[in-house]
Amino acid sequence: MHSTHRPLLPRAAAGAAAAVLAAGLAACSTGGDDDGTLNILIDNSEATGSLMQALVDAYTEAHPDVEIELEIRPGGTEGDNIVKTRLQTGDMPDLFFYNSGSLLQALNPSQMLTDLSGETYLDSVTDTFKDGVTSGDAVHGVPVGQAIGGGVLYNLAAYEELGLEVPTTWDEFMANNQAILDAGTAAPVIQTYGTESAWTSQLFVLADNYNVLAAEPDWADAYTANEAHFADTPAALAGFEHLQEVAEAGYLNEDFASLTYNEGLAALVAGEGVHYPILTNALTEIEAVDPEGVDQLGFFGLPGDAPAEAGVTTWLPGALYLPQTNEDPGPAQDFLAFVASTEGCDAQTAGVSVIGPYFIDGCTVPSDVPPAVAQLQAYFDAGLTAPALEFLSPVKGPALEQITVEVGSGIRSAADAAALYDEDVKKQAQQLGLEGW
Template structure:
């Protein structure tokens, strides 16, 4: 799911703390010599990211008129990754930059290239359970950019209301709902395997249940001490794919259906469930306003209703390059982003796809329903980051494997074993111990 960072003198220490705590409301000192300070802010070129970055920069400058923030853009994907790595290694990185959180962070060698934010007031409002995904070697390097998104089941709330269904908290309850939906003449579960990446959600989105059953799975998987095929909780996602196909719960033509077609089926109520990321909803709202309220989200259920939680894809990080010339001002910018005021500025530019990872940052009243639903899991601390945020081991062929399992072509146990083999090459390339 390929599906992005010091100091004032002692005389200014108190002022700095106040500025950080107030998230940049104090304009602060101008650059040496009395002129304004200009910070550069590098982001990827997706429309949502650019809109968010520009809104944050403008709002910060309004509160801090002696500091201007200029946004720069880079491509996404591998090309963008290479640009970030090159600019960091050559000392040519922007003052502030937006990049992946999680396991991809280690490739940037943060101890040598980024400002250590451990214990810094810029983190005062950042939710503690976000920090591990921007931490390397026990040191924290970033703050959250944007919102979290859930990986689970998007569902049509009007279909649920019409059929008097309740959100399931066990897989058995989910399948019982599917039987009632099928009897009502609708597609129970939408699958869109022409876009093979969409086939992965029932496996990747099930990680909360894996972690609940085997708390050390990510650590052991990374060390080659645990396998999907020999861990029953990890095989379950593959089994779910197989069961839905075997029980004829999928839409006709699922092998040639696209993600766009799947979302359309869901919003129109022709299909009741779609295993998907919550971030798929905001782009639809402009053209299909009903998507904001008619589509909800629930976590992929496991076997125990008392152990029910959501797998989330954490926000990217925003980091400070060590080579930046204006560390104090850059930190004030980060403190603003990681504040309720920063979240409000972002909300005005881009509809949030999920909750913020910032204390006191609330979703707007008109937030889409999937974001509100995901907030409930976060509020009751029933979330786990997707495996790719806590382990660097992720094989490239998972989407082909899950497509085959979900199409009834490969047995689930065999699919899990194939994935275990798929990750070996990447783990060895990373030089991980135990491989």
């Protein structure tokens, strides 16, 4: 999913953004400048802006002769198209930040991106992350950020006031939603389909992958081989059905069609809504505008039907990539080496709240993390995690967010949505030249 796409910049990155909008957008470098300037294209999200600004500040403090400009692009599908177009036209800056997993595969990385597998700094990057940025035998990216959980952020105060417990089954989750609705003080489930926020509608489907794999361990391989599909696999169809269920039960906020992602996060912190199915990197975005807000939230994986093995679907963070069009890659390689070091992790830890484990050897997570991060870490400690489908399969249809918006809005049934998405997926698989499609 578009896990790094957000509509606003954090306060910490506002100055950098202004400089970029004034200068970086006017001239898009395709190689290191003679004056020691390094240009990096990033999405306009709170999380990405905060993390990159922390890295830039630490690096330039140690390298005062280097100036780094962060160029900002839109998020969502528009941002995806910009990245693809600029790679294809040779108009990409020195480095760019983008998703790992299936969205990376859609960029034709073997033709567009530099193979970093021979670089010694990659020795410190974990194999789990490398697998998410690999094409053939080539490794293309260096992680920025930490492991991300996909599930439900919830308002701790609301749970305490209503005497609710963290659900470990879908039925328990729905019972909690009914209790919240009966109390009449908040929306049980926040959905945000407003401007540039449609991607958030996918969580009920994508964050359910842990439960799908628990029921169908070979799901990802069968799906990739066109032997199993969302519409004909009950465990996979369940995500669409759950979204339909919460909508039909009247559990959504009344303004779900227009509310934006940032507004949804603010509503969650304020207790105007109690549950928000979302990625845990949202905590970085909350911290940027409300540092105390992260302490008011908890987190649990999207519930399935096996309470004893209730777990969480996890996402790899995005990565920095080096385009092949960079004619002077030395400065970019040096910055990548810094990002892949414990010093790079320390810079990120000092700049923003840590939201999960790092994928760099030797990097540690502070003991005083927010409650939601501690709950996410507990899933990792217990071994109750599974990757999102996009890290197990290159097949990811581009229309999922529009389809899930229709389900959440009552326009399309879960069964119709799953069948439509299977058709959407087929087009992507054929474009990738996968066997069996």
